[in-house]
């Protein structure tokens with residue numbers, strides 16, 4: 234009998250400090266930088282985001298999200314035999330945030346590693362966990378997206394600092410006789426490294442290069458709109474389904490205009506699209522599992538429904554995962 238993987242529980246976590254557009258307008262004004270709630274809402278759909286305090290790391294947000302996902306799945310940390318954390322804002326250069334999370338959870342012993350695919354990180358991590366479960370290498374995985382992007386933002390650059398936020402989302406993915414994950418489709422094109430990056434690195438105890446986020450917003454926008462549609466169609470084709478079979482689209486929450494454009498291309502009305510970008514901003518690898526958990530807990534996404542997840546981000550990376558919840 235074929236072995237599948239299935240989501241058994243979801244969880245998420247947001248740092249308590251909510252920063253509205255008006256809060257940011259006031260903060261930037263102190264440095265003589267002009268922006269407005271109207272501009273941010275019109276161009277991005279973002280109204281607020283959450284920022285973690287200085288002493289809160291990605292692993293702390295991941296821990297809270299993981300505990301909630303485990304509780305929803307009716308599982309204990311000891312039941313987990315694989316931990317994958319998708320993050321571009323790890324606690325340390327090494328070890329991985331997944332190892333730090335494992336220790337905080339008290340789930341020691343199982344394999345634990347990070348996946349670095351920026352905003353596509355969660356669809357990458359979920360695809361890897363699904364493959365490991367299908368192969369028999371794991372039976373019950375914790376798959377997490379966790380970020381503290383607020384600490385790599387350049388608050389002198391109004392074109393980027395208004396877009397991102399902090400948070401974490403997690404799922405427990407278990408071996409199952411019924412699907413679960415139906416298909417996935419992942420891609421990367423490293424020729425676009427420069428359009429979205431944090432170019433700094435550590436050299437001899439010093440930071441070499443600029444450790445703050447750089448983005449060519451228009452180039453990212455154009456690429457994202459074209460690529461997401463292709464990945465979604467390829468994933469549906471692999472599963473032998475069409476856009477009419479999709480109950481919910483949960484896209485990476487970067488910009489409402491990118492989400493609207495993708496939905497239009499897939500002929501999905503916006504009431505089939507889970508939207509949290511207005512409240513969370515772009516939380517990179519955390520955005521999809523955060524949105525999924527919010528939709529599950531709000532009773533929007535229901536057991537048995539077909540859900541299409543789509544990620545796109547730095548690298549350039551992109552991909553989609555189709556699943557039955």
Ligand SMILES: CC(C)(COP(=O)(O)OP(=O)(O)OC[C@H]1O[C@@H](n2cnc3c(N)ncnc32)[C@H](O)[C@@H]1OP(=O)(O)O)[C@@H](O)C(=O)NCCC(=O)NCCS
Nearest residue numbers: 268269272276352391392395450451453454487488545546
């Ligand atoms: C960043 C983004 C919102 C900018 O929107 P845009 O419509 O492309 O805007 P432009 O870059 O053309 O800038 C238009 C004007 O707004 C200004 N502007 C930029 N940021 C601003 C801000 N926060 N507040 C006010 N004005 C701003 C620009 O300086 C420019 O002014 P000018 O015309 O006088 O030169 C948009 O390109 C985008 O969403 N890109 C994708 C980003 C993304 O999703 N990244 C993550 C992918 S994982």
